Amino acid sequence: xxxxxxxxxxxxxxxxxxxxxxxxxxxxxxxxxxxxxxxxxxxxxxxxxxxxxxxxxxxxxxxxxxxxxxxxxxxxxxxxxxxxxxxxxxxxxxxxxxxxxxxxxxxxxxxxxxxxxxxxxxxxxxxxxxxxxxxxxxxxxxxxxxxxxxxxxxxxxxxxxxxxxxxxxxxxxxxxxxxxxxxxxxxxxxxxxxxxxxxxxxxxxxxxxxxxxxxxxxxxxxxxxxxxxxxxxxxxxxxxxxxxxxxxxxxxxxxxxxxxxxxxxxxxxxxxxxxxxxxxxxxxxxxxxxxxxxxxxx
Numbered sequence: 001x002x003x004x005x006x007x008x009x010x011x012x013x014x015x016x017x018x019x020x021x022x023x024x025x026x027x028x029x030x031x032x033x034x035x036x037x038x039x040x041x042x043x044x045x046x047x048x049x050x051x052x053x054x055x056x057x058x059x060x061x062x063x064x065x066x067x068x069x070x071x072x073x074x075x076x077x078x079x080x081x082x083x084x085x086x087x088x089x090x091x092x093x094x095x096x097x098x099x100x101x102x103x104x105x106x107x108x109x110x111x112x113x114x115x116x117x118x119x120x121x122x123x124x125x126x127x128x129x130x131x132x133x134x135x136x137x138x139x140x141x142x143x144x145x146x147x148x149x150x151x152x153x154x155x156x157x158x159x160x161x162x163x164x165x166x167x168x169x170x171x172x173x174x175x176x177x178x179x180x181x182x183x184x185x186x187x188x189x190x191x192x193x194x195x196x197x198x199x200x201x202x203x204x205x206x207x208x209x210x211x212x213x214x215x216x217x218x219x220x221x222x223x224x225x226x227x228x229x230x231x232x233x234x235x236x237x238x239x240x241x242x243x244x245x246x247x248x249x250x251x252x253x254x255x256x257x258x259x260x261x262x263x264x265x266x267x268x269x270x271x272x273x274x275x276x277x278x279x280x281x282x283x284x285x286x287x288x289x290x291x292x293x294x295x296x297x298x
Contacts, residue, residue, distance in 0.1 A: 044072055047079070052277035054086060062086050070099075077106040084116050093120035104292035111140040115147040127154050138170070149184060156188050164188050183218060190222055198222045220244060224251030229260065242272035246279040253286050258293075261286050 002058035045065035051164035052245035053062040066083040073079060084099035099116035103109050118133035131154050137147040168185040176179065185215030186201030205212055229248050236244045265286065268279040 028297060045069055047082075050082065054082070059086050059090050063090060077103045077109065081106070081109050081113055081116075084113065084120075084277050088120055088123075091123075093123040096120040097124070111137050111144060114140070115144045116148075118147060121148050122150050122154065126294055127157065130154060142170065143174045145171040145178060145181065148174060149181060152184065152188065156191060161188065177208060179212050179215065181205075182208065183212065183215040186215070186218060186222070190218065190225070193225075195222050217244070219246065221247055221251060224248045225254065227252075227255060227257070228230040229264070242268045242276055243280070245271065246276065246282060249279065249286075250282050253282065253289065258286060258290055 045068055047069070048259075050062050050065045050069070053059075053065065063086045064085065066079055066086060069076065069079045070083055080099045081103035084096045084103060085097060087096035087201070097117055097120040100113045100120060104113040104117065106113070114133045114137035118130045118137060121130035121133060131151060134147045134151045134154075137144050138151065148167045148171035152164045152171065154159075155164035155167055165185070165188065166180060168188060172178070172181050172185070182201045182205035183226075186198040186205065189195075189198035189201060195227060199219055199222045202215045202222065205215035206219070209215070220232040220236075224247060230253070232248050232251070233241075233244060244263050245268035249261045252258075252261035252264060262283070265279050265283045269276050269283070272279070
């Protein structure tokens with residue numbers, strides 16, 4: 001059949017139908033594409049809901065949602081930053097580092113992302129790289145107490161006590177209610193044998209957070225390292241006594257007071273409801289030191 005044999009009216013009708021169909025196909029394709037995109041977006045986690053999960057401490061669920069968002073929206077650097085934060089809190093510094101480094105390209109997140117990257121690098125044992133990131137972060141934003149605290153830890157490891165104290169003081173100025181900062185400054189003083197100053201910092205930490213057990217333990221150790229054993233053990237709850245006796249015994253051993261060390265370590269083992277591995281190991285070390293001292297005395 002050719003076009004001559006088709007009546008004009010039928011040809012016009014077919015043509016109109018063809019155009020209508022074509023128009024329908026175009027419109028339908030566009031609508032279908034939009035619908036698929038909408039469905040994909042609807043299936044993605046909501047960023048505000050993810051933030052609520054983080055605030056509630058549901059970090060694993062938040063990480064799963066953020067990973068979905070990161071895969072579908074690689075250009076969304078806020079997602080990268082949040083994934084860095086969650087990964088760091090979940091003790092996955094390698095994953096945190098990559099996301100923080102991506103998020104640092106976002107101007108409004110750069111300094112805090114550098115802080116996160118520096119902390120992640122420090123946890124990965126890359127202290128020099130960490131210091132560079134942290135110094136850049138604190139230079140840009142003096143309110144980043146976590147960055148100052150991490151820098152101070154690096155300076156402590158280098159025995160750069162002046163720089164460490166300055167960094168801790170900057171951290172405390174930025175966030176004066178953070179008990180852990182006073183504890184960490186106290187530990188820095190303890191490493192320098194500045195015992196009275198360390199005790200003052202531990203006391204401040206305990207005042208801010210009476211439940212901060214590490215500060216109480218560190219304060220007792222500071223007393224013990226001065227030979228103030230009675231003060232070190234004053235007020236220790238019975239359930240904690242074996243561990244604190246062990247700590248005092250170890251401090252006495254470091255001071256060369258071997259008889260006192262043996263008495264405290266032995267008492268720790270006796271009072272422990274189960275085998276006290278650390279006290280036993282310390283007692284073995286003490287026996288070795290006593291034998292070595294006896295050999296040198298001959």
